[in-house]
Amino acid sequence: MRLSIEPIGLQHKESLKQLFASRLSAEMVEWKYFDRTARNTAVPGFVWLRQGRVRGAVGLIPFQLSTPTGPVRAAWTCDWIVDSSHANPGVGVMLMQHAKEAAGPLFTLGGTEVSQRLLRRMAAMCFPDASIELHVPLRAGGSSWFRSVERRLGNVLKPFRSVPLRVATGQKRAVIEPGVSDALGQVLRSDSAEGMAPSYDFAYIKWQVGQCPAVESISCYVRSSKVRSGILAWRSKVDPREWRLALWAGDDSAGETREVIEAVLEYVFLRGAQRLSVAASRLDSRRLALFRAHGFLESGRRRSLYLTTSEPVTAEELRRLSFLDTDLAYRF
Amino acid sequence: MRLLLGMCSVQPKEGETIFYLWGDFYQQQQGLRYAISRLAGGERAEAFMFQYFAVKSSPPGAGHAIAVRRMAAHHKRIPRTADLRAHATAACRRTWTGKDAMDNDDVIRKLVATTLGIPLQSVHDELAFSEVAEWDSLNHVNLMLALERTLETEINEDLMVELTSVRAIVDFAAQHGSGVE
Numbered sequence: 001m002r003l004s005i006e007p008i009g010l011q012h013k014e015s016l017k018q019l020f021a022s023r024l025s026a027e028m029v030e031w032k033y034f035d036r037t038a039r040n041t042a043v044p045g046f047v048w049l050r051q052g053r054v055r056g057a058v059g060l061i062p063f064q065l066s067t068p069t070g071p072v073r074a075a076w077t078c079d080w081i082v083d084s085s086h087a088n089p090g091v092g093v094m095l096m097q098h099a100k101e102a103a104g105p106l107f108t109l110g111g112t113e114v115s116q117r118l119l120r121r122m123a124a125m126c127f128p129d130a131s132i133e134l135h136v137p138l139r140a141g142g143s144s145w146f147r148s149v150e151r152r153l154g155n156v157l158k159p160f161r162s163v164p165l166r167v168a169t170g171q172k173r174a175v176i177e178p179g180v181s182d183a184l185g186q187v188l189r190s191d192s193a194e195g196m197a198p199s200y201d202f203a204y205i206k207w208q209v210g211q212c213p214a215v216e217s218i219s220c221y222v223r224s225s226k227v228r229s230g231i232l233a234w235r236s237k238v239d240p241r242e243w244r245l246a247l248w249a250g251d252d253s254a255g256e257t258r259e260v261i262e263a264v265l266e267y268v269f270l271r272g273a274q275r276l277s278v279a280a281s282r283l284d285s286r287r288l289a290l291f292r293a294h295g296f297l298e299s300g301r302r303r304s305l306y307l308t309t310s311e312p313v314t315a316e317e318l319r320r321l322s323f324l325d326t327d328l329a330y331r332f
Numbered sequence: 333m334r335l336l337l338g339m340c341s342v343q344p345k346e347g348e349t350i351f352y353l354w355g356d357f358y359q360q361q362q363g364l365r366y367a368i369s370r371l372a373g374g375e376r377a378e379a380f381m382f383q384y385f386a387v388k389s390s391p392p393g394a395g396h397a398i399a400v401r402r403m404a405a406h407h408k409r410i411p412r413t414a415d416l417r418a419h420a421t422a423a424c425r426r427t428w429t430g431k432d433a434m435d436n437d438d439v440i441r442k443l444v445a446t447t448l449g450i451p452l453q454s455v456h457d458e459l460a461f462s463e464v465a466e467w468d469s470l471n472h473v474n475l476m477l478a479l480e481r482t483l484e485t486e487i488n489e490d491l492m493v494e495l496t497s498v499r500a501i502v503d504f505a506a507q508h509g510s511g512v513e
Contacts, residue, residue: 001473001476001477001486001487001488001489001492002486002487002488003488003489003492004489048489087493088493089469089472089492089493090469090470090472090476090492090493091469091489091492091493092469093469093470093472093473094473118468118469118470121470122470
């Protein structure tokens with residue numbers, strides 16, 4: 001079958017912005033698909049052209065997958081879209097086929113009901129509910145209970161959203177810096193997961209969060225000769241009430257890890273946050289226990305993981321997941 | 333290619349193969365080449381004598397019918413004109429009544445049913461993409477690939493987004509079938 005499917009290139013920029021207009025600003029499209037600083041020459045995705053315009057696309061976020069047999073080049077999929085998919089049947093599938101052949105193993109986390117229905121049949125492997133979200137309610141408005149009541153009662157409870165659910169405890173030893181600190185680069189290298197897991201380097205997280213136009217970020221670590229634990233936390237520029245974090249912790253760093261978590265909780269609380277969230281693999285029992293010990297509660301939001309590949313593969317479920325996967329970082 | 337009046341017996345004899353081809357003149361040429369290539373099996377077509385007969389269809393639009401007779405390689409027998417005319421007439425009559433056309437339509441409907449995994453009796457001309465859960469985007473691609481293989485023709489994106497109903501697919505197949513054995 002012959003389709004006009006091409007790798008995303010500069011010639012598609014304006015047309016791609018039009019296709020994504022309802023979901024991504026022009027600035028976000030520039031950052032996501034045309035800022036290649038952290039992504040080298042990897043293909044950022046594929047587009048389907050019809051009558052000279054981009055009418056469908058699938059985005060790719062390349063990353064390194066750590067496996068027991070060594071690192072593997074892989075990619076997250078995102079922005080899988082076809083203009084009027086009902087009128088263009090099959091094009092979305094063909095886009096994913098092209099991506100699969102070009103980019104090695106493709107991982108998809110979550111997705112719409114339609115895309116997941118297709119992925120369940122296209123994917124080589126599917127891991128239901130692989131990613132779990134947890135959160136700490138810092139103010140009443142961040143509580144799941146409060147939100148469910150508010151949905152039923154409307155804005156009646158709005159004045160109570162800011163009611164604090166914790167108290168400030170004072171200065172912490174941990175350092176807080178704006179943006180993505182170079183210090184996190186040290187702890188990235190020392191934090192490795194067993195089995196298969198994404199292995200993000202400093203360039204990746206700097207692009208994902210530091211350079212993302214939609215979020216503001218801070219870095220938190222304990223200053224010492226060797227940084228053994230660090231957190232990257234960020235919030236939406238549009239809605240400062242919701243914060244997210246990603247944690248890296250080397251071996252024997254329990255003390256520092258506790259300090260950075262408490263420091264971040266304190267910092268975001270003092271800046272009006274209602275909720276601090278984290279995502280983790282359901283297999284990462286150590287992390288889940290750590291977050292639960294700090295008052296994190298399960299949000300009830302789970303995402304399934306799909307692996308699509310054109311090569312025969314024996315893969316296992318990813319043991320480390322976070323909000324740095326695919327394009328979750330800015331999707332609050 | 334000039335059309336010549338030819339003949340063939342109604343029942344194929346040993347060493348003979350009858351091809352019925354229908355469509356417009358260009359499609360018949362294509363079908364004839366296909367038939368010859370199938371018969372020749374790589375040998376040069378000149379090794380075989382053949383004569384063909386075309387009868388213009390009636391009513392208009394029903395297409396032409398051509399009967400092609402392959403002569404046995406070891407002898408060249410000139411068939412009787414009367415036999416070929418009768419045979420071709422019978423072939424045209426079948427086309428006019430739509431019998432052969434219906435056979436091909438059934439092939440396509442069976443292809444749709446098999447690819448989508450639905451009962452054959454559920455496949456009617458008005459059935460279209462997304463009207464049944466089984467005809468989703470993925471199965472639409474599978475259907476197009478199956479159609480390409482069956483009809484030995486390439487389907488581009490313009491066609492893929494147009495062939496979204498059984499009727500459209502049947503009509504397309506009727507115009508683009510390269511030959512039926």
